[in-house]
């Protein structure tokens with residue numbers, strides 16, 4: 001039960017180590033943050049954002065949920081995104097999924113998951129949208145890996161459908177929207193998609209800001 005103490009012990013050693021290398025390590029961050037990146041990742045413990053990207057405190061503004069979903073009615077996500085894009089002026093938003101994602105696997109099952117069903121429904125919709133491609137794959141593992149990738153690509157597209165991102169693209173030509181997938185077996189990140197202000201959003205999702213002050 002007291003295994004948790006290793007976390008606190010590690011923290012003591014980590015602080016000492018950082019201060020030995022750089023006495024100003026913590027004081028440099030005490031007044032403000034200017035992260036360059038937003039990370040929208042899965043809650044899975046095997047995908048630690050800072051560890052796999054070599055980021056330090058102050059580098060990443062992080063939102064994590066089950067299966068790294070961008071849901072338009074998720075006030076938590078929207079608050080993170082709004083603050084990061086409008087106030088912190090981040091240059092990159094990264095959606096990072098991962099092979100072996102339990103959320104994606106659960107969405108592929110017909111078993112009822114209770115309250116999780118509503119969350120996983122979003123992934124089921126992506127499966128349905130890409131059903132022809134997915135069903136043509138040889139086995140479950142191949143479909144599973146491809147759905148993980150398609151899920152990331154669709155979340156990035158969903159980011160581009162927000163007026164928040166479109167306004168920032170219109171006014172400041174940022175941020176770039178990245179879709180990555182992480183392989184928990186190799187530790188490697190792979191780029192899947194990149195959308196910039198030059199991306200043509202589908203007409204029905206496109207906002208016109210010319211009439212605003």
Ligand SMILES: [Zn+2]
Pocket residue numbers: 042043044066067068098100101102103104
């Ligand atoms: Zn996951």
